[in-house]
Amino acid sequence: MAFPRVQTSRGELRIHESLDDLSTDLVEYISELSDASVKERGVFTIALSGGSLIGLLGKLSEAPYNKTIDWVKWYIFWTDERVVAKSHPDSNYKLAKDGLLTKVPVIPSHVHSINDSLSAEDAASEYEFGIRQLVKTRLISVSDINDCPKFDLILLGMGPDGHVASLFPDHSVLGVKDEWVTFITDCPKPPPERITFTLPVINSASNVAVVVTGGQKAEAVRQAINAADVGPNSVLPARMVEPTTGKLVWFLDQQAALKLDGVAVSK
Ligand SMILES: O=C(O)[C@H](O)[C@@H](O)[C@H](O)[C@H](O)COP(=O)(O)O
Incomplete structure (x- = not known):
């Protein structure tokens, strides 16, 4: 089934009537990117977020994707993680493990979760170090215009305040340019301690x-996507997601898209 797509200056919009349609389109999109990346580079590097996103990926563990995706070529990362034990209900790793990773034949050593025995600061620097090793061997590609990792796909959710990953409005973390993975200890959404990819890493991905x-x-969707009345100095984190050479796609349901100007919501 082909779902409608709208091209805008803020990327491609895919607006869906139901969560079921959105999830069907999202998993097909991921499957196509995985196929293309495995064909071109032999691997697929994907970074997950937490939240409701993971539930929408559930169809990846069902037919046909459980059998058609080349799962052993997947290398899995997190755009952000809560600094809690991996068995804690707040852990983004646990969410993805329970909702997807234990249901598909990914290779455990390809699953790059944080070291949950460290402080937020140390977990962030160790996570960045691990990613640097994989960029060195080019398992993770490198950006053509800076030294950042170029993940094949970064998946983000967005909060009602416009945050993405653990990049929250008006937080100094939005200005971090010289690190790939950083940490915060005062997250407005609990739990307070997080590690997160920085904007340069998100914006260096091949696909977001x-x-x-x-x-x-x-x-927040309107402010993140509609340009006219927001202005160039907006600090809404979701608006700062602007892949430099990569492709940006928004998967929205009709309710989230309701305030967008000039976009017909398909019925
Ligand atoms: O660790 C986190 O808190 C998430 O990664 C976060 O960035 C999430 O994606 C958004 O808050 C949207 O979450 P919902 O889709 O559940 O609203």
Whole structure:
């Protein structure tokens, strides 16, 4: 089934009538990127986020994808992680493990989660060090215009305040340019301690998909996507997601898209 796509200056919009349609389109998109990347580079490097996104990936563990995706070529990372034990209900790793990773034949050593025995600061620097080793061997590609890793796909959710990963509005973390992975200890959304990819890493990816559902996020979606009345100095984190050479796609449901100007919501 082909779903409608709208090209805008802020990337491609895919607006869906139901969560089921959104999830069907999202997993097909991921499967196509995985195929293309495995064909071109022999691997697929994907960074996950937490939140409702993971539930929308559930169809990846069902037919046909459980059998058609080349799971052993997947290398899995997190755009952000809560600094809690991996068995803690707040852990983004646990969420993905329970919701997807234990249901598909990924190779455990390809799953790059944080070291949960460290402080936020040390976990961030160790996570960055691990990524640097994989960039050195080119398992993770490198950006053509800076030294940043170029993940094949970064998946982001967005909060009603416009945060993505653990990049929150008005937080100094938005200005971090010289690190790939950084940490915060005062996250406005609990738990307070997080590690997160920085904006330069997100914006160096080959593909970035932002998945947003629900009417309580409609205003942030409007500010993140509609240019006219927001202005260039907006610091809404989701608006700062602007892949330099990569492709940006927004997966929205109708409620989240409700305040977008000039975009017909397909019925
Ligand atoms: O660790 C986190 O808190 C998440 O990575 C976060 O960035 C999430 O993606 C958004 O808060 C959206 O979450 P929902 O989709 O559940 O609203």
